[in-house]
Amino acid sequence: MEIEIATIGGYEEVGRQMTAVRAGDDVVIFDMGLNLSQVLIHDNVETERMHSLDLIDMGAIPDDRVMSDLEGDVQAIVPTHGHLDHIGAISKLAHRYDAPIVATPFTIELVKQQIEGEQKFGVENELIKMDAGETMSIGDSGKVDLEFVNVTHSIIDAINPVLHTPEGAVVYGLDKRMDHSPVIGDPIDMKRFREIGREGEGVLCYIEDCTNANKKGRTPSESVAREHLRDVLYSMEDYDGGIVATTFSSHISRVTSLVEFAKDIGRQPVLLGRSMEKYSGTAERLDFVDFPDDLGMFGHRKSVDRTFKRIMNEGKENFLPVVTGHQGEPRAMLTRMARGETPYELDNGDKVVFSARVIPEPTNEGQRYQAEKLLGMQGARVYDDIHVSGHLNQEGHYKMLDALQPQHIIPAHQDLKGLSGYVNLCESEGYQMGRDLHVSRNGNLIQLVD
Numbered sequence: 279m280e281i282e283i284a285t286i287g288g289y290e291e292v293g294r295q296m297t298a299v300r301a302g303d304d305v306v307i308f309d310m311g312l313n314l315s316q317v318l319i320h321d322n323v324e325t326e327r328m329h330s331l332d333l334i335d336m337g338a339i340p341d342d343r344v345m346s347d348l349e350g351d352v353q354a355i356v357p358t359h360g361h362l363d364h365i366g367a368i369s370k371l372a373h374r375y376d377a378p379i380v381a382t383p384f385t386i387e388l389v390k391q392q393i394e395g396e397q398k399f400g401v402e403n404e405l406i407k408m409d410a411g412e413t414m415s416i417g418d419s420g421k422v423d424l425e426f427v428n429v430t431h432s433i434i435d436a437i438n439p440v441l442h443t444p445e446g447a448v449v450y451g452l453d454k455r456m457d458h459s460p461v462i463g464d465p466i467d468m469k470r471f472r473e474i475g476r477e478g479e480g481v482l483c484y485i486e487d488c489t490n491a492n493k494k495g496r497t498p499s500e501s502v503a504r505e506h507l508r509d510v511l512y513s514m515e516d517y518d519g520g521i522v523a524t525t526f527s528s529h530i531s532r533v534t535s536l537v538e539f540a541k542d543i544g545r546q547p548v549l550l551g552r553s554m555e556k557y558s559g560t561a562e563r564l565d566f567v568d569f570p571d572d573l574g575m576f577g578h579r580k581s582v583d584r585t586f587k588r589i590m591n592e593g594k595e596n597f598l599p600v601v602t603g604h605q606g607e608p609r610a611m612l613t614r615m616a617r618g619e620t621p622y623e624l625d626n627g628d629k630v631v632f633s634a635r636v637i638p639e640p641t642n643e644g645q646r647y648q649a650e651k652l653l654g655m656q657g658a659r660v661y662d663d664i665h666v667s668g669h670l671n672q673e674g675h676y677k678m679l680d681a682l683q684p685q686h687i688i689p690a691h692q693d694l695k696g697l698s699g700y701v702n703l704c705e706s707e708g709y710q711m712g713r714d715l716h717v718s719r720n721g722n723l724i725q726l727v728d
Contacts, residue, residue, distance in 0.1 A: 279421065279444050281482060281727040283688060284348055285718040287311065287340030288452075291693055292639065293363040295452060296340035297485060298348060301443040304417035305350040306424065307375070308439060308450045308485075309357050312366025313338050315641040330370045330399070339367035342374070344721045352377040353416045354424060355403065358452055359436035360388035360557075361528060369396040378404040380414070382426065384435035387560050410437050410467070427474070428467040430457035430500070432668030433528045434566050440474060445727045446482030447474050449682060452691055453487045455497040455667060456674040461504055461531035462566065468681060475682040483726055484684035487691040489669035492699035496673040503666040504535045507633055510661055511536075511598075515543040520594035520628035522658075524604040524612050525665075527553035530561045532633055533600060537569060540598035548585060551602030551611045552577035582611065586621040594628075604634035606645030613645075616652035626657030633664045672703060679707055686726055688716045 279302045288295035293313035299306050333339045345352075352375040357365045365385065369392045372379060379389055386407050393401045408414060410428035421444050426437040431454050441448040449471075458465045475481055490497065514521055523540075525532045533549065540547035547570075549558055555577030561567045576582050589597045599622070603612025612630070614620050624630075630653055636646045650660055670678070679687075687704055689697045697717055709715040716724050 279727065280725075281443060281445050281448070282348065283448075283483065283485070283724040283726065284344055285688065285690070285720065285722045285724065286342055286344055287720055288363075288690055289718050289720050289722070292489065292637070292691060292696070294338070294340045294367065295364050295691065296342065296367070297450065297690070298345060298352075299441050299448050299450075300348050300350045301422045301441060301445075301448075302417075302419060303350045304419065304422050305348055305352045306416060306441055307352060307355045307377075309364045309452065310340065310355065310367040310371050311361075311363040314362060314366075315639050333370060339370055341721060342371055344723065347723060351417075355379045356424065356439050357381045357385055357389060358439060358450065359431055359433050360385045361433055361453070364452070365389050365392060369393045369401055370399055372403045373399045373401045375403070378406045380406045380408055380424070382409060382435040382437055383407045384561065384564060384566060387564060388557075391556065391560070410464075411470075416441070427470050428464055429454035430460050430463070430466045431455060432526060434462055434530050434561060442478075443482070444479070446479035446685065448483045449474065449481055449485070449684070451484055451486040451678065453489070453669055455670055456677060457499045459499045459501045461500045461535065468677070471678065471681040475684075481682045481684040483686040483688060484678070484682050485688045485690055486675070486678070486700065487669055488689045488697050488700040489691055490667055490671045491675060491689075491692075491703060492696075493671040495671050497669065497671045498666045500531050500666060503532065503633070503664065507532070507535050507631075507664050508539055510631060510664055511539040511543055514629055517629065518595045519625055520622075521545065521598050521631065522612070522615070522629070523598060523600045523631040523633060524602065525600070525633040526604065527551065527557045527602055529634075530557060530567060533558055534567055534569075536598070536600050536633065537573060540600075541570065543598075545598040546572070546596060547598050547600060548574040548576070548589075549600050550576055550582045550585060554600065554602050583621055590621055590623065594622075603649065604632055604646075605637060605642045606647070606649030608645065613649050613652075616649050616656065618656070624653065624656040624658050628658045629661060630658045631661045631664060635663055635665045635667070672699075675700065675703055676707070679704070686714045686716060688718060688724065
């Protein structure tokens with residue numbers, strides 16, 4: 279059976295992930311993501327109103343025109359998790375393919391919201407829920423199966439999909455960290471990865487996220503970030519002014535910790551911002567979390583400003599707002615607060631807790647720098663980098679290679695400079711560029727089996 283990989287998006291940048299695998303006549307697409315930095319650069323452009331070809335030209339979504347060179351039928355579109363760099367283009371591209379979207383329950387719900395919020399392209403693909411540990415048949419040959427393996431990441435309900443073919447398994451390894459004590463959900467299923475590496479024909483190809491491949495050691499567990507956050511917030515228990523926290527809206531584990539520790543220090547937590555309301559509300563609705571009954575979630579700007587007025591009237595010392603804006607995004611809540619555009623007034627000595635790292639990309643770094651400067655000008659004191667990454671460091675990569683023992687490797691999720699650390703790591707394990715280690719660009723086809 280012929281096996282071919284199309285590296286469509288995310289092979290020259292972090293963002294707009296999209297990869298297609300052809301096994302004989304059957305094609306499976308993994309991820310359809312947005313390049314968030316390209317959208318932020320065009321801040322005055324309403325991308326939801328733009329044609330897909332214009333979005334492709336501006337580098338916001340994957341250029342999927344290479345799909346016409348794959349001789350097969352798309353049988354499934356499989357997003358690995360709910361981050362926008364993996365699902366953000368589904369509402370703009372999925373209508374081109376007569377195939378269901380298959381994902382875990384939390385991811386499917388986020389995809390559904392994306393599609394409902396943008397009707398321009400009329401996406402009507404069937405939505406199929408599949409849990410980690412389950413398998414489904416792909417196509418009519420009876421020879422290709424799709425399996426979901428549970429992984430841990432900075433969003434709940436994440437998986438690595440595995441396409442089982444007669445020539446061996448293709449493991450799509452974006453995005454994960456090796457967390458054996460997560461705050462929410464099950465640990466990464468390393469037992470199953472080891473089994474896949476040693477059963478049948480083994481692993482034909484491993485496509486891997488290289489975000490942290492230049493960082494030594496292993497990525498700490500989310501439980502480490504939780505204890506760091508507990509220590510920081512407990513140290514503020516006697517402060518009688520304002521405390522504001524910000525983190526990734528999709529990081530439900532971190533939001534849960536913030537809510538819990540706010541209660542512990544005698545403050546009422548409140549979640550503010552559209553994406554904060556969206557992700558946490560969805561997680562609660564699907565029973566992934568059980569927030570306190572009195573937890574407020576407000577996304578609409580008027581509702582947020584009303585809440586800020588209430589906080590100021592009842593005393594900032596009684597509340598802990600958890601807001602959007604950890605990357606300094608221009609329209610996010612924290613940036614508006616830093617500019618004095620909300621009823622919430624920051625005073626000298628107030629605490630702002632960033633439970634997130636800056637995504638290492640020039641647009642984000644510039645916006646975050648500006649936001650912190652504005653906060654400082656109002657007298658706020660910034661607590662930075664209370665976070666652990668959702669991606670593997672070097673030791674995690676070594677462990678995955680040992681578990682899977684792949685015949686071929688394709689690095690992804692970085693620009694060419696960012697891929698270099700992973701290339702060096704693979705070469706130290708005996709792989710060779712151009713033979714079984716394939717550094718690719720967006721829009722390329724890699725033939726693994728003729």
